[in-house]
Amino acid sequence: MFLRRSVWLLPLVVWLCATWNDAANAQNLVNLPNRQQPAPKYYGVIGEVMRPGVYQLPVSQITLYDFIQHVGGLTEDATSNIRVIRRGRVGLQTYYSENTRMDVLPNDLLVVDSKNASFSSVQNFDPERSRTHRTGGQGRGKGQSVQIAFVNLIHRPVVVEMSRNQAKVATIVKDLGQIPEVRSAIKVISPRNVRSQPQNKNDAEKSLDSGTVLIFNPTVLNNAVIPPMPPATVDSFMPSANRPRNVQPHRSNAIDPRVAAIPYPNHQTVPAPGPNSYSAMPPGRVRLVPHPSPNNSIAAPNNRMTTPPNVGPYNGNTVPPYGVNTPPTIHAPAPRTNPEAQETPRSAEPSILPGSVAATPIRTDDSSNNETAEESTATDSEPSANSTPVADTTTPVVPRVDPPVTAPAANDANAVVATPNTTAITPTPASPAAVPVSPVPSVAVTPVARPQPSESPNGQAPIYSAPQNPAAPSITAQTTNATTAIALAPPSTPTEAKAENSAANGSNNVPGGWIALLAIVACGFAGTIAWSIAKQDNTPVERPKPPRFYLDALIGDQLAVVEERPNRDGVLQFHGAPNKVAPRRIDLSDHDIPRPHFAVPQTTPAPVEQSVPIENTVASVAAPEKIDLEQLKNTQAAGLVKLAKAARDNSEEQQVSSEKKTGRTIRFDGAHKTEDLLSGQTQQHSDSQTPAPHASTRRSRPRANSVMQATEDGSSLLDRALSVVQPEGRKS
C-alpha cells in the first residue's frame, strides 16, 4: 500500500538524486580545490638551523636563501656549506649567502653542517622552535638529542629528533617495522663523510651523528608496516621582497593559493572547537587532529617514530592521552534527582578525542553524583587496555535505531554493563531512568553536519542524549571499542524519529513516509558525500606514479634516481708500468695540506762500495726507491732493453713532466733551476734565482726517470747508469 502510494515519489527521488549529484559535482569543481590541487610541496632541512624540520610550503620552488631565512636562519656554529640531498643522493653542495642563486626543489633536504668537529649532538638549534619531532622518552633536550633525517622512506623527507642511544640504524630499522636485511640497503650520509656509505653489520649498531641522513631503498621497504611519520609543518611563505633579481628566475615563485589543508594522511579536517561547545564552532574553521590509522594506531604509543597526536576539540579539564590503555568502566546510572544534571549540555558534549566513549554523564553511582559532568566524562572516556584497532574508521555516521536496553537497577551503583570490547550507549526513552544516547559504535571522526541547538524543534539541549523524559534519565550500554574515535550522529528530531519509525514499521501514514524516505535519501547522499570527501582527504599521498610512457615521466623529472655502486667483478689484472709522473698534485679530497714541508732531513743512501756488473746496474736503477744489490745481481739484461724502449716512447710532454719531478726543475717567479742529480750541482737558467728551500735535503738518489732523461739526451745509458750507482768520486 505504501509502495503503491509512493510510486509517484520515484521521479522526485530520481530528480533529487540527479540534482544532488550535480550539486556535488559542482561543489567539487568549484568549491573543493582538492581535486585540482597539486601535490603538497615539502622541503626539509636538518643541521645547524634554528628550526630544522620538514615544511610544507605553498610554492613549487624557493631559493636557498629564502628557505633558510624561513626556517629561522643558521645557528652560530653553522658553516655556510649546505648540502642538498635531492632524489636520494648528495648531488649538490652550495654555500649559503644572500647572493646564492640556488633553488630548492620540493622534497629536497638541506643539510647544514656544523663548524664543530663534534657531531655527537646538536647544540645550538632552538629546541623550542624546532620543527623536528622528538622521539623516544630519554635523552631529550638541548645537547642530548640528535637529528636524523630519512629520505625515500615515505613520499617526502622526514626529520626526527631522537636520543643518542636510539640513533642507531638497527634501532631505527626495528622501529620502522622493517626486517634487518633492510639495513644493508640504507645509505648513511654522515656529516663526517658526505659520501653515502652502505651499511655493513657492524655499522648498524653504531650511534649516528647528528645531522645524519639515512637514505632508504624504496624497493626493499615494506610500506605497509611503516608507522606514521611526524607531520610536516604547514607554513605560508612569502618570497623576500629584497631578493636580488638580476637574473629572471625561470619559474614563478608566486604563492599558490591552493594550500593543502591536509599535510599528512594521518590527519583529517574536522571542525575546530568552539569556545564552549563542539557545536558552537564557527563554520569554515578547520583544525588538524590525528586520525587513528587502522594499521598501527594501537602500536603508536609504543612506537618511537610516532608523533603524539593533538588533542581533540575537547574542552574538559582532563584529557586522556591517546592510546592510554585503561579499561573502560561504564557505571550504571542511578536515578537522577538533580534536574540540573540533566541540563548539562557542555558536559554531555561528545569528545572526538580518540578513546573517548561516553558522551553523557553516565556515572550515576552515589559517590559520583555530586561530581561535575566534565569529570564524569573525562573519567569514563579512558580507553580500554584490551582494545583493538578500529576496523573501519571511515564509516560514515548513519543513525541507527537499536532496541532500547534497559540499564541495571538504578540503585546498583557499581554495576558494570560494559563488555571488554565495545561499548555503545543506546537511548531508552521509555525507561524513566535511561538517558538516550545516539548509538554510534566504531565510527570515525567524520565532519558530519550537526544541527545547531536552535534547530531543535523542541528546544532541547544540543545533545543527542536529550531525554524525552527529563525526569527519569537512564543509560544502557552495549559494547563498543574503547579506543575508537567517536562522533555523534546527527540528532534525530522528533519528526525524523517519527518518520523513521513510520518507515521501519511500514506505516500507512503517507506524509510521514515521504518525509522519512526523503530524509533517508538525503542522509544517504549526505553520508556518501561526506564519506567520499573524508576518503579523499584520508587517502595517503603516495609517490607519484609515472605515466604510462616513461618518457613523459623522465622529461617531467618524476622518476626517482637510485644510485648504485659501479660493478667491478673480481680483481682486475693490468699490464704495463705505471706512469708515476705527476706534474702537480691533483688529489682533490677535502683535506688541508698537512704541512708545508717536512722538517726531518732525509738521509742520503750510503755509497755503494761494491762494484756490480754493468748490465745488471741499469735495470736496477729502474727501481725508484732504493738500490738493492741482491736485486741488482738477479736482474737480467733484458730489463735494460725494456727500459730504453720505454724511455723512447715517452712524448715530449711527458719529458717535461719528468723533468719537473725527477730532474728537480722548478718554475717559480721566472726562475728555471735544474738540479742535476747525477752531478749533485744546481744549475741556474735565469737571471732571477729563487733559492730552493730545501735543496740541501734533496735526495741525490737516482730514479728511473732520470735515467730516461739521460737517454733522451743521447748519452750512453750504460755510462749514466754506472755513474748513478757509483757516486761522483768513485766513477770508474
Place this chain on the structure above:
Amino acid sequence: MSIALDLGTFRFRSLRRIGENLLSRQDRAGYCVLPALASYEQLLRNGGVEFARCDDSLILMGEGSDDFAALFQLDFIPVVPNGSIPTNDPLSRQVLAAIVDAMLPDPVAPGETCYVTPPSGSEHSEERKTTEEFFGRLIRLRGFTPKVMPAGMAVVLADLVDTGFTGIGMSFGASSCDAVLAWRGVEVATAHIAKGGNWIDHTLANESDRYIWSPSGERLLDVEGAAKSKVDFRGSLLEPSARSDQLLATLYRDLIATLLQKAARDFSVAPRLNEIRRPIPVVCAGGPTQIDGFLDLLASALTSVALPVEVNEVRHTASGDFAVARGSLIAAELELQPQRQAA
C-alpha cells in the same frame, strides 16, 4: 633498455631506467698506484676497497683512489687528463676501460643504444673524433651501440622542456665548454672551446703563486688549493673587491667571453637561424657554474656579445650533476619511443 653515459674529465656518470626508477652510477675518473705490499693489500681488503693488480703495483680506481691518494700521499692520476685520451700511458687506458666497464651494465638485448657524452679537451675536431672513437669501441665491447651527444645538447634536452627544447644549452666542464643552440630539439649550431674549470684552477694557482711541497720535498703547483679557494669564493664576480677575487673574476670573464665569442661566430652561420624568432632561454650546467655570481656574470657577458638570437633568461640546470646524463637518456628514450608505441 636505454642508457646514457656522461664521461667527464672529472667524473664518469651513467644513467638508465629500470622500471619506475632511474639507476645511476658514478665514479671518479682517475686512479692511484700503490706498491704491492702485503700490508697495503690487507688494508684494502679489510676496508672493502676494490683494487687491481699491475705487475708489482696495486691500482686503486675511482672513488677509493681519491681517498687513498690523500691517505698515502700518492698522486691521483686522471685517466682523461685535459679531456684527452693519454696516448703514451697504456695503464691509464686500461684503467679508463675498466671504469667505463663499471659504468655500464650488461645489455638486455644486443645493440642497445647508449648515448655518450665524451670528454672533449681538444680544439681540433680530429682529436675529439679520436676520443669519441676510443670510447665508442669500449662501449661496443660491452654490447651497446654508442651515439655521441654533445653536452650542451643534453642540457637542452634535460632542462628546456618548457620551451619545447628550444634554447641554448651551455656545459662548463673541467676541460672544455660547449654551447649548443637547439630549436625544437634539433641541434642547430655548436660552439666548443678547450677551456674549462681546470684551466681556471691552473691559471689561478700560477698567477697567485700557489705552491705546496710534496712529502718528498718537491714543490708542486697547488691546483687543489686554487680549486678550493674558488669554491670558497664569496662576493660578486661582477664587482670583485679583493685582488684574489679580481683575478678569479677575470678568469671567469675570460672563460665566458671566449665561449660566447665562439658561439656568436658559430651560431651566426647556423642554417635554421631564421626560424628562431622569439627570445630563448639559456641554461647552463657544470661544476664551474656553481660559483657565486656566475649567472650574473654570464648574463652580463651575454649583453655584451652579439649573439644572433635574443636571450630572455639565464638559469642554472635543475637536474644537478646528472643534467647531461639525464638529457642523454631523454634522447635515448625519444629514439626508443616509436618502437615502443609500435609494440
